[in-house]
Amino acid sequence: MGAITGAGISAESGIRPYRGKGGIYDDPSEGEATVEAVSAPTLYSDPDRTWRAIAAIARGAAGARPNAAHEALVAIENAVERFALLTQNVDGLHQAAGSKAIIDIHGSVDATICMRCDTRAPLDVASIATLERAPRCAQCSIGVLRPDVVLFGEMLPMDKVARMQREFHENVPDVVIIAGTSALFPYIAEPLLVARKAGKLTIEVNLEPTDVTVIAEFSFRERAGAVLPAIAEAINLR
Numbered sequence: 644m645g646a647i648t649g650a651g652i653s654a655e656s657g658i659r660p661y662r663g664k665g666g667i668y669d670d671p672s673e674g675e676a677t678v679e680a681v682s683a684p685t686l687y688s689d690p691d692r693t694w695r696a697i698a699a700i701a702r703g704a705a706g707a708r709p710n711a712a713h714e715a716l717v718a719i720e721n722a723v724e725r726f727a728l729l730t731q732n733v734d735g736l737h738q739a740a741g742s743k744a745i746i747d748i749h750g751s752v753d754a755t756i757c758m759r760c761d762t763r764a765p766l767d768v769a770s771i772a773t774l775e776r777a778p779r780c781a782q783c784s785i786g787v788l789r790p791d792v793v794l795f796g797e798m799l800p801m802d803k804v805a806r807m808q809r810e811f812h813e814n815v816p817d818v819v820i821i822a823g824t825s826a827l828f829p830y831i832a833e834p835l836l837v838a839r840k841a842g843k844l845t846i847e848v849n850l851e852p853t854d855v856t857v858i859a860e861f862s863f864r865e866r867a868g869a870v871l872p873a874i875a876e877a878i879n880l881r
């Protein structure tokens with residue numbers, strides 16, 4: 644079984660989405676500024692600005708806990724033979740819920756990489772909210788740390804792309820669920836298309852119709868927190 648998730652799942656935990664209704668990018672007063680701040684050129688020219696924008700996003704996510712949708716995906720992972728979770732979310736809520744087979748294709752805010760010596764280090768998510776300057780590397784004490792997330796204008800990490808190919812394209816899951824995402828990126832929509840073409844079961848869960856609504860065999864206009872627990876329960880009853 645494969646699952647693909649996006650900001651809609653985190654929104655049910657109170658984390659403000661980037662796109663869609665009430666999204667950060669939709670707000671003309673902060674949307675463009677945020678996109679520019681969390682882009683690769685800004686990271687290299689003014690890392691303090693990138694980290695201030697990330698701090699603002701972190702403040703919006705403070706205290707967020709995994710919800711019924713995150714927990715249902717853990718239950719599904721524990722119940723099936725093979726499971727892969729492709730997520731666009733960088734908030735770490737899937738990890739906090741206990742999901743293991745995660746491909747966090749856009750990275751995660753709980754890790755940093757030194758831009759000088761490449762040392763990877765964990766970052767306490769709670770401490771991000773108060774950052775006003777880019778943190779420094781504890782290893783070389785000179786380098787500026789970057790978040791281990793894919794910024795605007797950056798390539799996806801090759802190792803995670805390879806895992807995504809392996810789990811969703813080469814070994815197509817029997818069931819693919821896509822939940823809480825408008826699936827704007829082709830690499831997010833493609834696994835569903837591949838599964839549908841291969842005659843596998845495809846399910847979409849999203850409050851509004853999306854580009855993949857016509858691809859999915861079943862499409863629910865519902866909260867992921869309502870539908871995913873029902874799917875998890877059905878699997879356990881089989």
Ligand SMILES: [Zn+2]
Pocket residue numbers: 757758759760761762780781782783784785786
């Ligand atoms: Zn360093």
